[in-house]
Amino acid sequence: MEDLSIREILEQVGRGQIRIPAFQRGFVWDSDRVAYLMDSIYKKYPFGALLFWRTKNVLKYDRKLGPFVLPDPKEDYPVDYVLDGQQRITSIFGVFQTEIERPDDPNWLPIFYDLEAEQTVQDSQFVALKPEAVDPARHFPMSTLFSTAEYRAATTNFDDSTIERIDQMQAIFKEVKIPLQLSRTEDKATVAIIFERVNRQGVELDTLQLLSAWTWSEDFQLNEEFSDLADELQPFGFQEIGVDTNLLLRCCSAILKHDASPQALMELKGATVRENFDQVTNGVKYAVDYIRRHFHAEKLSNLPFSTLLVPLSVLFAVSGNKEASTTDEQRERVNSWFWRASLSRRYSSAVLRNLNTDISEMVNLRDGKPSKLGDFSFHIDAEFFTRNTFGMANVNTKTFILMLAGLKPLSFISGSPVDLAKTLKESNRTEFHHMMPRAYLRESSQTQKYDDSCLANFCFLSRTDNRKIGGDKPSVYRSKMPTDITAIQTSAMFDDLLFKDDYEKFIAARADALVDYAMKLACINKTVAAVPVAPVVSPDTGNPFVAAPDGISQEILPKDDI
Template structure:
């Protein structure tokens, strides 16, 4: 831990030695918040230690300090990048420095901070105020920016008398004597910095890994954030624009494709030139993976996936150079599909995510290269209990898996008998597109709701709100009369919903247990168990 004086902060920032890295967000404090910081310093209240990363490697891209553009650091001098405390450093520098004017158009609400000589000195009330030039009363408002400039301080105190001079002299002394604790991490290893970021992030400080990696990969003609945005635009027509906005997911895909490891430390080991050179691999990997998910599993948007992380190993398989066409053999397709269903039903990415991802990435690479691969070889067990014990919730992993299973049977409308438009239905993927096969109101009237419960997976199917309204809350044997009368069409509807004629008996327990067994058989077949 090192101690910095306020003058030391001003001089180090002004010389370019303390800098704001691009992976930090911009300055967001308003003038009132800055004034409160000054009050805390003046009264000796704790306002937190700063955290610096000291390195001899200057980042290719960093951020200006609030509204102030700063000079480059001296050659061969270490640079201190602010990891935690950017708002405080910017506030301190902006309040007391006298050499820089705010850039026009930047932080136009920035105002100088003044000590209010007329304010009561209480523990709670703020004695500092942000003012525009036309609001300043020289006899009452003393400018803080003069405290560390001898000439300016002398000029500002000329109009003061008696007690006011004593108060201002004491004000200057308090700020000059203030020591600011700074925790300094000295390292040239970016992966170490990544770990620090992760831990700071856990403490509630917002840090952006994309901006960090952008700083290390930046060049005049390559900006990683822009590349991600372009990828999002390409995927948008297919309903996958969410991939582009999920930067954590895309960063994992980058690391997995280029390093074989999707962990945060792997991201920080990436060489900027390598990322730029091989970004086509990443774009192709993600785009072809999305295409595969749509064609093989009817996944129409990112939210349809049981786990968004399933995109990561899949993008590794499809990461190919340039304009090459992706190809999948029948044998590879069977292995990939088995892995997808097993990882979904086993909740593989609910815990041990990085460990499981690394194993799956390695085996996906082996599969792509026609080497021995154990992809999907982990334990999976699907029984009827999966459909009897889990409740239908549209955002739940188990529900998403269940809906994708149902989609493999090409579900049909209960009213028209026509195939459900899966592309449209799953793209919307809201609760109104799925309803109870045995209506809740019927189960309540007939006393069959307990103990099983009416919202288990085994009681749900693809059934639009419009169809559900037409069927009403009647017993299945009654709403059957509103369905197609052609026996072949009726049978195809039941089959596509993984149901049978037990539905018409109005016996809830018998129906859901039978349907759950049939669903489990399909699940085991998909998992090739």
Template sequence: MSAGRQRAAECHTATPGSVSTSTGENMALTIRKILENVQSGTIRIPAFQRGFVWDAERVAYLMDSIYKGYPFGALILWRTKEKLVHERQLGPFQLPEVEPDYPIDYVLDGQQRLTSIFGVFQTELTAVEDAPWTGIYFDMSAEADLQESQFICPSSEDIDLARHFPIGTFFDVTAYRKATADLPADRAELIDKVQSVFKEATIPTQEVATEDRARVAIVFERVNRLGVELDTFQLLSAWTWSEDFDLQERIRGLAEDVAPHGFGDISQDTNLILRCCAAVVAEDASPAALMGLKGADVRARFDEIENGVKGAIDFLRKNLRVHRLINLPYSALLVPLAVFFATPGSKGVDVSTAQRESLERWFWKACFSRRFSAGVLRNLKRDIDEMISLRKNGASALDKIAASTDAEYFADQSFTIGTVHTKTLILLLANKDPKSFVSGAGVDLGPVLQAYNREEFHHLMPRSFLKKKGISTSDINSLANFAIISAQDNKRLGGVAPSVYKKKMDVGSVDAILEAALCPHSLFDDDFHTFIEARARTLADYANKKMA
């Protein structure tokens, strides 16, 4: 275990009513005890664990570490009186269906080590998947070396039983007797000593004894922080709500319902959906609230959750020109909105003008203040509470958050698809109902925002024109130099000075085009720095108006 994981595991102290952890010799398990506990069903693998990924070399090195007494990390076991509905097989082994003794120990950390030890030394189960790594041998001809491993996993054609001893026989009396029968006395004595080391070896363990699954989730997240992040969705799927309620299936159904509106990819962001679940049911989107959800409550209110997500998406599309989840500067914006629109049955929320304006101001303030870049859970909790108040009382302090922007926001930052400030600019421009820079006709934002690629957004002052004037790339790519201009229009206008391409624009629509693009007439003066300053001010003024 790494130092970070060791610290995370040791940070849980035994206090009344809390997670208890114990370490020390009395918590160590012998290899034989591990084999017995796994086969009896006492030690099990929860479904939220990943599969076995170690290769033969790592397994052989683990055996060498055990043999030489090197530290190799503790197992962290969650002791509970309740069996999980969904579990994972142990590496390539389908564990027998036995009624386990209670309590059960689920592996929170050390699954790779546990699977390696069990796979190498167990002799009762047949692997249901290819598992060549289980054939570990002790090289009797290898010199004892502190660094080099004396254990190998040779291919079948390279095995020399006069030199390679199968350590998988160490805990099977009959197999061990047969494997040592023809060994010379000196090698038989060597193998007896090696076997003795493994029979006496103990595997350190730490125990988390609790029935509080929220605490289990926190421990699992902390011990895995330096490795693979906690997959909350798998965790909750393992603690499935009931046999007749499939959370994954319901979420797939929700994604199918919103797919025609451009939000089908919401099913790929399972953590977002789960936050919406917790926010609606528990009025809190924190991991603790999520882990504390009761299956009956989620089943009873999932229609409400679906209504909330669908209502939020409908509001974002119609009022803020958000046509895909990827258009949102922060996906977390969907969570409080889902709470506002969450209603039972088929009746939706009747949104008053005052409520709509409050929701819109909150949205823009959250974007420009980078509200969900830090303090996410704290801000979500506050916004969820205010959303509930806004729906019930018609007014709240939802939009009473400090936020403003200035010209520097648009002048100093670069246009990069996928970043918060670029997404915010694109939505700001979309909300002005942009027009074609050639014909002056209104732009169909659906295809533009659903495609959401660089081809739909181009420089007002063309790059090739500015390069010739010696303008740096970072200045050329300033947010203030971009507008919603299709690839077709951009090609038609060409990479010439604005004063030149103006002649290709519909003469009667120029003023309307510029107004819809929040673009000052100084564009056609061909003075880049003067134009950028003016455009940045225009954008900032409009943004502050949306937040006012």
């Protein structure tokens, strides 16, 4: 750990040694917060260490320091790039420097020592003021503290006791030492790790701009390429991918390096990315198409983990105008992996290790080699559906919703297909329904064992039918449903036990059925369509359903959609 004085900061910034890398966000503090920083320094409160990266590799791009344009650094002279502490460095330089003309910006006000402020531990002794609000007899300009001539002129009209008080204040700022952590390395992978760890501590940094500033040329602006990709995906509801730069960068690295780690990302060269960027865009676009058709997701946030897109994009990474295609065996393996990864919350921990394993196995699958994609420890039981409660942003709920979406649900009263595209795209909570309404359950005191909002108590339901059912118990709202509800039951996976109004028995039975369905989705080398039973025609698509011996049904999709 080293120390820097304020004068050293002013000198090093002024000669271009301390710089703000382009991957940092811009200066965001307002003038009042700058004044509070001055108060913290004055009162010797802790205000955090600075983190610099010292290197002789000058980045192609860097930012202004707040509104100040800095001189170029000297050749062959090390440069200190600020990894953490930009707001503090910019504030200190802006308050005390006198060499660069202060910008005419209402959001960048000079800071003054308020001689009449109450001297308490809570109240700030420093204020940010517009010129017309300054009282020279009360407000002492902080910009004069490190300029002997200006300081002498600013103290001329004060009495001796006030000058002594101002001198004491000046001494604090001249003597203060700001702790500095300095990383000396030319290894960009090391800086990438530091960068990520700082990011986890809440400092918002932009990996995309880091890469652009480091290695990628001016004629290839990756953020523009990502923006174009977002525009292409917008009609399909996946435009949010274009602003998730971390996800897209992982896709880039997975496709081009078969490795999604920060180290692999840092090793990517601009020329490599430029020459193969069509593989990246094709991989992402085909992956999105596959997700929409096979798993019924209508936007990125419908996925239990957005990271699922990364290995899948590797499967479809083809060059130019080539068409990506998959065999029945590949689709079966991919679909099993998707459900296993979702149901087991595979990407909730050890993310990078699991991600790279899946990328490697996806490459093998794509290239026709033996693949163990999805062959990881997997277990699901009834508690997944009885202990987890329904919440649209919850990983388990998202998995459950996509499971039900695959059954092409029909609304309870009208018998019409639920508008999945609208419901999932809008993440509309009102299009889901407690099969046994909460009001009835609480009135009948049936929630001792199972929560009234557990997953097993939910199904798709149109908003209109939801209102018609209201708080009626199932045996009552059954009269509002069509006479023959076989197709509705098939599409929501329940039987007549629902209408017995016994919550515990119903939840236990439906949870078991959902477990069997989940296992079918996650099982390799089995398809529901292979079960030799009589079909029932779906009123939705006209495609036949098959009822498995255990009562679970699944629509037989056209061959291309299996």
